[in-house]
Amino acid sequence: MMFATACGSGLVQRLDFSCVDDDNAEDFQSPQKCNSQQTWRTSNNTYPITPQRNERGHSPALEDTLELSPYSDYSPTQEECPGSPLHYNAMKKLKLCDTPYTPKSLLYKTFPSPGTRVPCRGQRLLRFAAGTGADFDDPALVNINPFTPDTYRQMQFLPNGKRKDREDSCRSEPAKYGEREHPGLQSKVKLFDWLENMRFVLRETNMVSRYKTEFLEIEKIGAGEFGSVYKCVKRLDGCLYAIKRSKKPLAGSTDEQLALKEVYAHAVLGHHPHVVRYYSAWAEDDHMIIQNEYCNGGSLQDLLTQNKKRGILILEQELKEILLQVSMGLKYIHSTGLVHMDIKPSNIFICRKIVGNEEDESDGEDDTSTASLLYKIGDLGHVTAATNPQVEEGDSRFLANEILQEDYSHLPKADIFALGLTIAVAAGAGPLPCNDENWHHIRRGSIPEIPQQLSSAFHDLLKVLIHPDPIVRPPAAALAKNPVLRRSVGKAAQLQKQLNVEKFKTAMLERELKAAKLAHNSGKDVCSDLPSKQDLICSGRKRLVGGKNSRSLSFTCGGC
Numbered sequence: 001m002m003f004a005t006a007c008g009s010g011l012v013q014r015l016d017f018s019c020v021d022d023d024n025a026e027d028f029q030s031p032q033k034c035n036s037q038q039t040w041r042t043s044n045n046t047y048p049i050t051p052q053r054n055e056r057g058h059s060p061a062l063e064d065t066l067e068l069s070p071y072s073d074y075s076p077t078q079e080e081c082p083g084s085p086l087h088y089n090a091m092k093k094l095k096l097c098d099t100p101y102t103p104k105s106l107l108y109k110t111f112p113s114p115g116t117r118v119p120c121r122g123q124r125l126l127r128f129a130a131g132t133g134a135d136f137d138d139p140a141l142v143n144i145n146p147f148t149p150d151t152y153r154q155m156q157f158l159p160n161g162k163r164k165d166r167e168d169s170c171r172s173e174p175a176k177y178g179e180r181e182h183p184g185l186q187s188k189v190k191l192f193d194w195l196e197n198m199r200f201v202l203r204e205t206n207m208v209s210r211y212k213t214e215f216l217e218i219e220k221i222g223a224g225e226f227g228s229v230y231k232c233v234k235r236l237d238g239c240l241y242a243i244k245r246s247k248k249p250l251a252g253s254t255d256e257q258l259a260l261k262e263v264y265a266h267a268v269l270g271h272h273p274h275v276v277r278y279y280s281a282w283a284e285d286d287h288m289i290i291q292n293e294y295c296n297g298g299s300l301q302d303l304l305t306q307n308k309k310r311g312i313l314i315l316e317q318e319l320k321e322i323l324l325q326v327s328m329g330l331k332y333i334h335s336t337g338l339v340h341m342d343i344k345p346s347n348i349f350i351c352r353k354i355v356g357n358e359e360d361e362s363d364g365e366d367d368t369s370t371a372s373l374l375y376k377i378g379d380l381g382h383v384t385a386a387t388n389p390q391v392e393e394g395d396s397r398f399l400a401n402e403i404l405q406e407d408y409s410h411l412p413k414a415d416i417f418a419l420g421l422t423i424a425v426a427a428g429a430g431p432l433p434c435n436d437e438n439w440h441h442i443r444r445g446s447i448p449e450i451p452q453q454l455s456s457a458f459h460d461l462l463k464v465l466i467h468p469d470p471i472v473r474p475p476a477a478a479l480a481k482n483p484v485l486r487r488s489v490g491k492a493a494q495l496q497k498q499l500n501v502e503k504f505k506t507a508m509l510e511r512e513l514k515a516a517k518l519a520h521n522s523g524k525d526v527c528s529d530l531p532s533k534q535d536l537i538c539s540g541r542k543r544l545v546g547g548k549n550s551r552s553l554s555f556t557c558g559g560c
């Protein structure tokens, strides 16, 4: 069902959920009903974008329980986002709406911590069903995330299906990917085989839409193989999120497997500056819904499409930046034993840094503080374990030949291959072939034609990324340290330093000039009272970096 409702200052909200009855739909379409204090605008700048990093290390699940955003450096001020944070009463009302449990929150619900209020059955609006008649207190009804060794089930059960006592729990060692036995089964089966056969499908019945309750849909921002993506503002925290909604039907389909894979992967990989951040996921009306960080620059593919219309190309400096940042993201993904398997321009997302946001948690090696755009790897629907993989081939245009040949012995290098071609496309290479002779020509090591002059060092690097032999392609960790890429970041940092020195000198000269004028006017020579240039450098150096130089110097003109 499609609704179009004009609200307040002209916001038109489109909702196309067939599952919600008209009464509820009306309630949740009206921003005024949600929070009478808020004034809603369609402008991109009205809502703060999703906080990109969590410096305090809170998990998305914990963050979801926060009512305001005291942990976010992006907390909207009254000016930035009128009406946010929510009025206390409105907030209370929102809190009273029970919401579906994510796999994580179900876990918490199973064993409430001491002092936690346990809702009685009648209060639970949501029902999860594995088949029919699910027992919500059964800890077996928790999905296994194949991408993390420390699964909840493994912690709770012995291989014979009995619950572990405390000592057993402490002794348990993490198993390798795919080698675990299902606790409830006698015979040894591979985890992935077992997952194939028994997946805990999250379903809801007879409930209010969490999507509508918690989010205000602003616009549809994309559609693809998986489903549709919407830009939404979370009513509670006032921040923007990208909400990905799978195509229907979900249960039992390949789409369901992809959706769950994406959730598992996001839950494991959600905390790196170059991987799109994950906040939450739940199922609604047989759709999987994933709440991700909203990337305000769209995808790299979106940028390329815009550039093509304008007849402009991304230049080498920025291409290097993209390659560097994505290789940092890949380095992180590969370090967890996972591979992405669908690297391409439409799966790289762009965040434009907010001016004045100085926060950066880089460890020095992965320093991107000088970059104005952050590139992030998203769309984790094809992620798999590097060893014992379940390969779901990604886009054939970016597919390495060895994957086509079903040789999965160097999976991380397939990501490197796809990244090489992604950069070639970003540099302006024409549409890549999906098959035929041209496809094989590239797999023999020929870079597609690029309509701009690249330095030979950079061109050679791209060539090695798509080398026919995966062993020759550099690992992501080496790529992230490659001097061809590092220099661009180093140069920017060096220029910034020079700029700061020049600013400092200018500020100092202005001070001297002012003092000289004052001395001249009073007919008194105050120059002897002024601190020497050297004194100024010593006392002001630390504080004079940046644009506030004039305020950083503090000295008086003695008897002036």
Ligand SMILES: Nc1ncnc2c1ncn2[C@@H]1O[C@H](COP(=O)(O)OP(=O)(O)OP(=O)(O)O)[C@@H](O)[C@H]1O
Pocket: 221, 222, 223, 224, 225, 226, 227, 228, 229, 242, 244, 276, 292, 293, 294, 295, 296, 298, 299, 301, 302, 346, 347, 349, 378, 379, 381
């Ligand atoms: N976090 C996000 N921030 C901003 N835009 C996004 C975000 N996630 C997705 N989009 C938009 O939605 C489009 C499709 O998203 P995504 O790649 O996740 O879905 P998909 O169904 O797997 O698509 P495809 O089949 O093309 O890979 C993207 O190309 C992008 O334009």
Ligand SMILES: [Mg+2]
Pocket: 224, 346, 347, 379
């Ligand atoms: Mg995609």
